Amino acid sequence: MTTRATAAEDLTREAAGDERAEGAAAQALGAIDVEAIRREFPALDQTVGDRPLVYLDSAATALKPRAVIDAVTEIYARDCANIHRGVHRLSQRATERFEGARDKVRALLNAPTSQEIVLVRGTTEAINLVAQSYARPRLGPGDEILVTELEHHANIVPWQIVCEQTGAELVVARMTDAGEVTADAVEAVLSPKTRLVALPHVSNALGTVLPVRRITELAKARGAAVLVDGAQAAPHMPVDVQELGCDFYAISGHKLYGPTGAGALFGRRELLDEMPPYQGGGEMIRTVTFEKTTYAPAPTKFEAGTPDIAGVVGVGAAIDFVREVGFDALAAHERDLMAYATEALSSVPGVEIVGTARDKRAVVSFLMDVAHPHDIGTIVDMEGVAIRTGHHCAQPIMRRFGVAATARASFGMYNNRADVDALVRALWRVREFLA
Amino acid sequence: MSDLRDLYQEVILDHGKRPRNFRFPEGANRESEGYNPLCGDHLTLKARVEDGSVSDVGFQGDGCAISKAAASTMTEAVKGMTQSEISELFDSYHALVTGADGVEPDLDRLGKLAVFAGVSEFPMRVKCATLAWHTLQEALAGEGGTVSTE
Numbered sequence: 001m002t003t004r005a006t007a008a009e010d011l012t013r014e015a016a017g018d019e020r021a022e023g024a025a026a027q028a029l030g031a032i033d034v035e036a037i038r039r040e041f042p043a044l045d046q047t048v049g050d051r052p053l054v055y056l057d058s059a060a061t062a063l064k065p066r067a068v069i070d071a072v073t074e075i076y077a078r079d080c081a082n083i084h085r086g087v088h089r090l091s092q093r094a095t096e097r098f099e100g101a102r103d104k105v106r107a108l109l110n111a112p113t114s115q116e117i118v119l120v121r122g123t124t125e126a127i128n129l130v131a132q133s134y135a136r137p138r139l140g141p142g143d144e145i146l147v148t149e150l151e152h153h154a155n156i157v158p159w160q161i162v163c164e165q166t167g168a169e170l171v172v173a174r175m176t177d178a179g180e181v182t183a184d185a186v187e188a189v190l191s192p193k194t195r196l197v198a199l200p201h202v203s204n205a206l207g208t209v210l211p212v213r214r215i216t217e218l219a220k221a222r223g224a225a226v227l228v229d230g231a232q233a234a235p236h237m238p239v240d241v242q243e244l245g246c247d248f249y250a251i252s253g254h255k256l257y258g259p260t261g262a263g264a265l266f267g268r269r270e271l272l273d274e275m276p277p278y279q280g281g282g283e284m285i286r287t288v289t290f291e292k293t294t295y296a297p298a299p300t301k302f303e304a305g306t307p308d309i310a311g312v313v314g315v316g317a318a319i320d321f322v323r324e325v326g327f328d329a330l331a332a333h334e335r336d337l338m339a340y341a342t343e344a345l346s347s348v349p350g351v352e353i354v355g356t357a358r359d360k361r362a363v364v365s366f367l368m369d370v371a372h373p374h375d376i377g378t379i380v381d382m383e384g385v386a387i388r389t390g391h392h393c394a395q396p397i398m399r400r401f402g403v404a405a406t407a408r409a410s411f412g413m414y415n416n417r418a419d420v421d422a423l424v425r426a427l428w429r430v431r432e433f434l435a
Numbered sequence: 436m437s438d439l440r441d442l443y444q445e446v447i448l449d450h451g452k453r454p455r456n457f458r459f460p461e462g463a464n465r466e467s468e469g470y471n472p473l474c475g476d477h478l479t480l481k482a483r484v485e486d487g488s489v490s491d492v493g494f495q496g497d498g499c500a501i502s503k504a505a506a507s508t509m510t511e512a513v514k515g516m517t518q519s520e521i522s523e524l525f526d527s528y529h530a531l532v533t534g535a536d537g538v539e540p541d542l543d544r545l546g547k548l549a550v551f552a553g554v555s556e557f558p559m560r561v562k563c564a565t566l567a568w569h570t571l572q573e574a575l576a577g578e579g580g581t582v583s584t585e
Binding site: 395434 | 497
């Protein structure tokens with residue numbers, strides 16, 4: 001690779017005037033040059049067993065572009081210092097890059113200020129932070145927390161813990177047979193007792209997009225706070241927390257082509273200011289004596305201890321990378337892949353797609369009559385195809401459909417129709433083997 | 436490279452599709468549930484123990500071909516055995532499916548169960564092959580309750 005900036009320029013193909021027939025035929029609807037993008041992801045350049053890797057598990061974690069790997073390496077190889085401490089230049093450089101990443105997260109989510117971006121380990125920690133620092137001090141018996149049936153366990157269990165701690169109750173908005181949670185379904189269980197509504201922007205197990213803006217309006221009208229689990233949305237669509245109107249929005253860097261172990265929570269400033277710290281330790285204080293400690297303002301108040309500095313800087317690089325590709329182009333490409341994959345998978349006898357919502361992003365969950373998802377996973381892996389099989393940390397969804405598990409193919413910006421074709425060939429192999 | 440046929444041997448495919456003893460024995464006096472939280476596989480196992488040995492055993496549940504075949508072949512293999520004989524057999528079986536270093540699985544003792552040798556090439560599937568065995572041991576220990584692979 002030359003430099004990241006140069007490579008990024010190659011990624012977005014100006015639609016006008018670029019008539020490269022080959023590319024156009026391969027990616028009829030995509031305005032992005034998938035081949036150029038693929039070259040930026042070193043992990044794609046490998047074989048597993050004797051087959052070229054076909055990676056269809058980006059909803060579990062996305063592969064990392066060279067720009068991200070380089071940014072992480074540079075922190076350790078050059079700007080290796082703790083942040084917000086010391087006046088030496090390494091510490092200055094590390095601090096600037098760390099805070100720069102916070103600004104990039106702010107821009108990604110269109111949060112009003114960077115002080116409203118708390119850097120955490122990921123979506124799970126972000127939700128636990130809100131559960132313990134926002135919900136726990138406010139809730140008591142008679143209060144309700146509303147979640148949907150499409151939740152990942154990370155947006156169920158932290159609320160159950162708060163319910164045990166406070167005596168509040170967990171209420172669930174149900175989904176349709178297509179795997180949709182409508183605003184009506186949420187309204188049906190909203191009540192004056194609802195203090196907080198927690199919902200996913202995009203379901204990790206089925207890919208369903210939820211009407212977050214409408215649901216937020218309904219919740220706010222009843223005086224409830226709203227937390228959105230954005231782990232599966234941020235990699236696929238532009239997110240605007242001001243337009244959504246939510247109070248909290250949680251994301252994971254690693255699903256957004258960044259490193260594992262770094263993510264972010266957006267929280268509205270008034271709420272963050274009122275909330276007590278999540279963990280105590282270094283960094284998050286103003287003054288400490290044995291008699292009394294005063295806390296730093298948000299977001300520092302919530303960032304005790306040395307964070308994953310390289311991870312956060314890597315997330316910053318990932319955000320640059322994704323924004324340079326552009327969400328419009330990305331969305332068009334993934335929409336094309338979804339349509340292609342849905343049709344191609346349906347053409348395999350005995351394949352049933354689970355979750356048929358009208359608006360889905362980058363995830364196809366499916367079953368096969370002749371094979372348990374675990375067997376599908378092993379057999380397609382032997383063909384070089386990596387998919388997720390299991391309950392996807394969403395057991396209530398599995399139960400709703402009466403299954404223990406599904407197989408799930410999920411897409412990132414680097415996937416192409418050839419990847420889908422490879423999966424379909426592998427599923428025929430499953431049939432041949434187990435039918 | 437390991438081959439799929441090593442894992443999905445004919446015997447395993449056959450037992451996966453048509454599990455034997457896929458029912459509960461009459462007069463069962465031992466019972467346990469097995470659960471693999473990783474994949475959601477779940478089985479209930481019941482046995483009838485008479486005069487210190489397993490006179491009948493069967494299971495019900497949902498799982499992949501490997502886990503169903505493992506449960507099915509196990510129920511055939513252990514009938515008539517005492518708890519300690521089953522425990523010894525499981526030690527051999529465990530060595531076989533995990534490919535444990537320095538342990539030669541006793542193929543004579545294993546008999547038909549030797550078809551699970553291929554599992555050792557697929558570490559992610561070891562739990563599928565052992566869930567039923569753990570569940571049976573739990574049932575025989577008289578603990579009841581749920582066995583988890585985690």
